[in-house]
Amino acid sequence: MQASVVSAKDLCLTYQTNDGPVHALSDVNLDVRKGDFVSFIGPSGCGKTTFLRVIADLEKKTSGEITVNGMTPDDARKARAYGYVFQAPALYPWRTIEKNIALPLEIMSYAAADQKKRIAEALDLVNLSGFEKKFPWQLSGGMQQRASIARALAFDADLLLMDEPFGALDEIVRDHLNEELLKLWARTNKTICFVTHSIPEAVYLSTKIVVMSPRPGRVTDVIDSTLPAERPLGIRETAEFLKIAHRVREGLRAGHSYEE
Numbered sequence: 001m002q003a004s005v006v007s008a009k010d011l012c013l014t015y016q017t018n019d020g021p022v023h024a025l026s027d028v029n030l031d032v033r034k035g036d037f038v039s040f041i042g043p044s045g046c047g048k049t050t051f052l053r054v055i056a057d058l059e060k061k062t063s064g065e066i067t068v069n070g071m072t073p074d075d076a077r078k079a080r081a082y083g084y085v086f087q088a089p090a091l092y093p094w095r096t097i098e099k100n101i102a103l104p105l106e107i108m109s110y111a112a113a114d115q116k117k118r119i120a121e122a123l124d125l126v127n128l129s130g131f132e133k134k135f136p137w138q139l140s141g142g143m144q145q146r147a148s149i150a151r152a153l154a155f156d157a158d159l160l161l162m163d164e165p166f167g168a169l170d171e172i173v174r175d176h177l178n179e180e181l182l183k184l185w186a187r188t189n190k191t192i193c194f195v196t197h198s199i200p201e202a203v204y205l206s207t208k209i210v211v212m213s214p215r216p217g218r219v220t221d222v223i224d225s226t227l228p229a230e231r232p233l234g235i236r237e238t239a240e241f242l243k244i245a246h247r248v249r250e251g252l253r254a255g256h257s258y259e260e
């Protein structure tokens with residue numbers, strides 16, 4: 001069996017707010033294994049982003065256990081165990097695209113030639129070759145997000161945390177990036193934790209789909225995908241795909257509140 005990359009046991013996180021406590025995560029138990037592609041899906045406010053942020057040591061658990069590569073999130077952060085792609089592109093406006101991508105590589109002291117190679121590969125992967133010298137504000141929102149994905153890819157961490165990275169992109173670009181991400185994942189044996197609101201995206205990409213529900217944020221279903229590793233886009237029309245999508249939809253419906 002593959003090693004555990006993220007392991008959560010009875011994990012709880014409660015935010016204290018002026019309106020009282022918000023139970024963002026309640027008794028979450030989950031094991032992400034090396035090489036897994038795990039999608040987190042659920043309605044707004046069910047704690048998907050919070051879970052990623054706990055892994056990345058950007059939030060502290062209230063109780064329970066969480067390890068990342070067998071370490072505390074704090075030690076994992078110091079060991080630079082992961083790359084993080086945020087919901088909104090977080091690029092420095094005073095740096096060109098290539099300099100933005102270079103930043104983590106500079107911090108990690110990659111040799112200049114290696115930096116250049118990685119930047120070129122990452123830009124190619126997200127279809128941004130030729131935009132190296134542009135500044136973020138010269139690109140569309142979608143292109144900026146692709147650049148921030150390139151930054152997380154260039155930095156060669158085994159674990160990629162992706163918070164709705166393709167949510168703002170048009171569907172054709174999104175399809176392309178989904179395919180490219182799968183290829184990259186297959187080639188590199190990375191472990192990916194991926195937040196999405198899209199059922200087809202979750203089913204297409206994942207080896208494991210974690211369905212969550214809010215108030216309090218909890219895991220209501222964990223689906224191990226039966227789809228083959230090789231996934232042309234056409235697989236989305238197959239009976240097997242639709243069966244898994246149906247189960248995800250049922251899980252979402254069961255945990256959904258219509259009272260908002």
Ligand SMILES: Nc1ncnc2c1ncn2[C@@H]1O[C@H](COP(=O)(O)OP(=O)(O)OP(=O)(O)O)[C@@H](O)[C@H]1O
Nearest residue numbers: 015017022024043044045046047048049050051217
């Ligand atoms: N810093 C914070 N302080 C207080 N409450 C917070 C904070 N961050 C998130 N929350 C609350 O915790 C709950 C979970 O939020 P979270 O962002 O993790 O959900 P999500 O599933 O990622 O939502 P979305 O799909 O909208 O991004 C929500 O009720 C949210 O309002």
